[in-house]
Amino acid sequence: MYDLDTRHAALLLIASGRSVNSVSRETGISRWALRQWRTHGIEPVSAGAQPLRTDGPAYPYLLGLYLGDGCISAHRRGVYVLRIACADSWPGLADACEKAIREVRPGGAVCRVRQQGCAQITSTSKQWPVVFPQHGPGKKHERTIALEPWQQEIVGAHPWEFVKGLIDSDGCRITNWTERTVAGVRKRYEYPRYFFTNTSADIRRLFTDTLDSLGVAWTETRRRGGAYNVSVARRASVAEMDRHVGPKS
Template sequence: MRARARALRARGHNIHSVARSLSLPYTTVWHWCVDRPEPAVFGSAVRCFRCRPEQEPPPDPAAYAYLLGLYLGDGHLVTTDRVPVLRIYCADAWPSLMDACDEAMRAVLAKKVQRIQKQGCVAVQSTATHWPCLLPQHGPGMKHHRPIVLTDWQREILSAHPGHFLRGLFHSDGCRVSNRVVTRGKEYVYPRYMFSNRSMDIMGLCQWALDLLGISWRMNQPWSLSVARREAVAALDRHVGPKS
């Protein structure tokens, strides 16, 4: 209620009109809006869409869906440091993936993004107090050793942007390959997508997003999913495409 009163006041309403519209005493509204204004909010709190008074949707929900897919695949959120650090590990072979990850972090929350060279990969990382607000799936240990469950607000975003979520998942723990089959002495080559993850919860989210788009899939291992039908590959191409 206090946030609503201050929001109305910020839009130019006087104390009387705010008190009347919210059915509050004049002195209460005056105390909230004039006598003791809230301290200024700085840093990532300004950009965190979950910490704004009205719980606004993300400014770029497609970028959030993509970033969440990357995080569930090759991401790690460190919360033991003084300020939380989100790291997404990208193989050296995919420089465009690093750029896409960088852009998604900035679109969602990050003010600055660093790239730290590791052996065979680059850690694209951002330090911000409010990353845990936006990635509630974080926790100690490996992801496949703990439950990975979407919140209601995350499920709403991903339901509207399943293609971007799948793009993040396949860009992290998936690939587009050429499958070769020899039938009656003749070789056939066709593309297919593979997604591998030891977390059954994350695998279930991948299956759910594929079902939302009507893309057929099958499990070739308990931890490995394949999209191989021609029309399914073509549909996934429109949302994911090969890494570069």
């Protein structure tokens, strides 16, 4: 049984870019234990409790939701509360968020706290800051937001789930239109596009880097108030987004 300081120090070595094998050789900790801590967190799990799971597609989706509309706050006795705001305009979003939390936090309670115009989907665990190390004081756009190497590995395995989580939180699919005169006849043309808006340059970069890895073309424009829009408008790229992401429900 390793104490928390030993576990944390080992994960810091892995987060610095070291391989599991090299950290295991240096510390004497088994590779199995290192992988378990990296995937499920370093908090010892009490009898009957289940660790948080980050090894499936639900985690990168929930990560996207958290980066967009989520926060983590201290509760009591080392317990933290994850809160993700889901607007009433898309009732299916709250269901999808709750489903993802239940898959990441198997056996844990998930609650909905009603607020004006939205529902806060909440869940408690000692491990939320471990599986979401982007947690910290202050607003996300006022501090550095970067993925740990183990998170990047998971996003690389499930990139569309991460993109969908970001779109479902701070994005949308809309239909633009224009009119043109063709052979003397005025015709209306409609074309869909996706937008992602976030004031954090780091979070926008995580979004666009993932789009780049998927071959999805995008452009970025500044909006009033300092926020930026990332737009996906090319027909082939929109078709890929429709295939894997789709509009919020």
